[in-house]
Amino acid sequence: ILNVEQSPQSLHVQEGDSTNFTCSFPSSNFYALHWYRWETAKSPKALFVMTLNGDEKKKGRISATLNTKEGYSYLYIKGSQPEDSATYLCASAVGVGSSNTGKLIFGQGTTLQVKP
């Protein structure tokens, strides 16, 4: 089983602070890296799907970068707001043969708490 590691496990910041988390994944046989946001009492929602080395994606105050050669992705939140409080999950895709379909292996998540 692949190991996808996220750090830190939890984070507490003040409103307005910028923050970032790390997702580490095996760099061999890379297919894609997914980021999800999971708010309490809701279902996980996709933030980004990244497939190319050097990819950078942005959605509002949240952005992500990808380094497939060294096997890591960073998620950045600029000017954190209380509504950003959630668990952020990353997942690495594991292919079946040479197919681009298969399964995701999830990290354990980073839980962010933003204090007003």
Add this chain to the structure above:
Amino acid sequence: DGGITQSPKYLFRKEGQNVTLSCEQNLNHDAMYWYRQDPGQGLRLIYYSQIVNDFQKGDIAEGYSVSREKKESFPLTVTSAQKNPTAFYLCASSRGTFSQPQHFGDGTRLSIL
């Protein structure tokens, strides 16, 4: 609205009993997945299906069974062989390729009586 519906939200199982968790999607997605979450752990894959009438074991399939008779439906049965079934179960669907995100239901929390 399109989405994934899981039912029930809470489920209780007696010792030695099989229970079935429902997952229905109206997104016309080909692929569907079942995950289990335990405290302090990430989502772990139980079973997945890329197409109707076909499914594959995930990383923790022992004690579980699934069927995929219709594109919209992917029920999960937790059998009596699953010795530690208490957990939160999430169903997801996607268009199937890795470049497509997964869409999740709201989950079912299963507890042992």
